[in-house]
Amino acid sequence: MTVEFKVKVLAKETIRPSSPTPDRLKNFKLSIFDQLTPILYTSVLLFYASDASTSSRHPLSRLKSSLSKVLARFYPLAGRIRDNLYIDCDDVGAEFVEAIVNCPLSHVLDSPCPALLRKLLPIDTESPDASAGRLLLVQANTFGCGGLAVGVCVSHKIADASTLSTFIKGWSAAALLGQVDAGIEIPPLDTASAQFPPLVELAATSPMVVLPKVRCTTRRYVLDPAEITPLAVSEAVPEPTRVEAVVALMWRCVARASRKNYPGQRSLLSQAVNLRGRLPELLPETTLGNFVGGFQVEIAPWAEESQIELKKLVTDMREAKREYFANYTPRLSGGGASCMAIVEAAAKFGMLINSGAVDFYNCSSWCGFGLYEAADFGWGRPAWVSLAGVEYKNSIVLVDARDGDAVEVWLTLSEADMDALDADEELLRFATLNPSVPCSSIP
Structure with missing residues (x-):
């Protein structure tokens, strides 16, 4: 039986890159693939059991500090999209939300409800902010038992599922090993736009693909x-x-x-x-x-x-x-x-x-x-990697x-x-x- 639960936001914080983005990288062009992508967030939820998350005395501090490190490497995610043409990499940062859930993690895992899981994400996946607001948002949800659910939303305008996976691998490597590039090859971030540059004429047009929303x-x-x-x-x-x-x-x-x-x-x-x-x-x-x-x-x-x-x-x-x-x-x-x-x-x-x-x-x-293998921030593999409704x-x-x-x-x-x-x-x-x-x- 599905158990209704409440999520209370305790704090919101801006996490900026650990080092400033160089001036030569401030203007990051979108690729034409990015321009044509529907306006929404690519999202995932990572669940960690109580005995795993509490093995680190300060799990949220670890998430924040490593997020700052990984943003220095994935610098466009700390910027803002301009005119559907480029990202202004001004280091305005990502949003980190701290929240508590009024039940043990087991209540969610016993009968996961796709609609209720949306509460554990930092923003509606269909939000227009995906093209006008923050490109990366994280919500760390702590359960009464000490369990943890990390909701990650990245604008689809800059990230597909493969990019989200690469980012999480880099983020967890920064938390576990102190090195973002540990074990993964990350090519120059402008590879896409260099090969498939944006079209100016697409800047002011309505999206070609609008996913149907009904009840x-x-x-x-x-x-x-x-x-x-x-x-x-x-x-x-x-x-x-x-x-x-x-x-x-x-x-x-x-x-x-x-x-x-x-x-x-x-x-x-x-x-x-x-x-x-x-x-x-x-x-x-x-x-x-x-x-x-x-x-x-x-x-x-x-x-x-x-x-x-x-x-x-x-x-x-x-x-x-x-x-x-x-x-x-x-x-x-x-x-x-x-x-x-x-x-x-x-x-x-x-x-x-x-x-x-x-x-x-x-x-x-x-x-x-490979998200189960990659998303280890220092307290083991996730108990569950899920989507939401x-x-x-x-x-x-x-x-x-x-x-x-x-x-x-x-x-x-x-x-x-x-x-x-x-x-x-x-x-x-x-x-x-x-x-x-x-x-x-x-x-």
């Missing part, structure tokens, strides 16, 4: 890919990935639920992909900024049940991904032609998602970023579970579609709805 429900499911992957095997795809298998299952189930409410509607899945290792000039995975593309796959409105079986969907997804990398990414070699290709792709994506003519699902995977319709996000084998799926649908999904026997067979975070995962 939604977010639910968390945990699945074992080992149970699903064998059903997705085919001659065309003899070795489906666990992400492909899980995404195909979720899409099949939600499309079936939506058909009950909107018969005859096309179902379109857009799967986000990390472009860093796919560009003509390969970039390190730790390159900062937004390097996300996406390929689309469709279920026709007349498709019979046999035409949307897992192996068929995975085959279609694999083929769409192959065509995307073969036809689109070679055009992204840098320069004006590349910028126009990126703008065209964003415009097409925006038209699809906002047209209302299709049942559009936006899917992304955070699997493989969002208000964007038809969102599917995959996250690694702590054991490294299971996958958590954070699904946001309209209330009507979620009600229809509740009766889906296939989903109930493979997915556990919002299980407790196992006690064995807490050190």
Whole structure:
């Protein structure tokens, strides 16, 4: 049973870089990918058990001092976006919020509620401040038992999920080892804008992609890919990935639920992909900024049940991904032609998602970023790495579970579609709805 809890903010503090940003770095250009990114915050919650967090006598002091150190290396996060063209790196700093929660951590982990988890974040993820205010905000929530939840929000205008992961790895290295770059390669921060410079004509335009916000429900499911992957095997795809298998299952189930409410509607899945290792000039995975593309796959409105079986969907997804990398990414070699290709792709994506003519699902995977291994600030691995509820319709996000084998799926649908999904026997067979975070995962 979900337990309501209250969060009380005790203090807010500005954390500035430990050393001033040099004058030659004060004007940090956005890349065209950054310019076209929707206005919202990329966020994550890191939970630490009581015996872990209290092993450090001053956990919040450690977080603050190491945050100051890492901001000196990730200096754009301490600045402000100007005109959707550049960041004024004036060292105005990040916001650090201290809060207390009126219950033990176990009450949250026993029955995590996506909507309530938003209370543990320092700002609404949909806030327009993502393009006009602070680019980085942190909220340290201390529970009655001594447990700790660290909510991190970084403007999506400068950070995708990969960048957020890189930042947390640098931050935890600064806390644990005293060195931001320990164990990770961080290329020059302007790598993105040097290769894909911003377009002045995009400065005053409205965002091309506006994610639909309606009355939604977010639910968390945990699945074992080992149970699903064998059903997705085919001659065309003899070795489906666990992400492909899980995404195909979720899409099949939600499309079936939506058909009950909107018969005859096309179902379109857009799967986000990390472009860093796919560009003509390969970039390190730790390159900062937004390097996300996406390929689309469709279920026709007349498709019979046999035409949307897992192996068929995975085959279609694999083929769409192959065509995307073969036809689109070679055009992204840098320069004006590349910028126009990126703008065209964003415009097409925006038209699809906002047209209302299709049942559009936006899917992304955070699997493989290694946050459990990286987010050690001196009191061990997190007991849980989680997202929170969002208000964007038809969102599917995959996250690694702590054991490294299971996958958590954070699904946001309209209330009507979620009600229809509740009766889906296939989903109930493979997915556990919002299980407790196992006690064995807490050190």
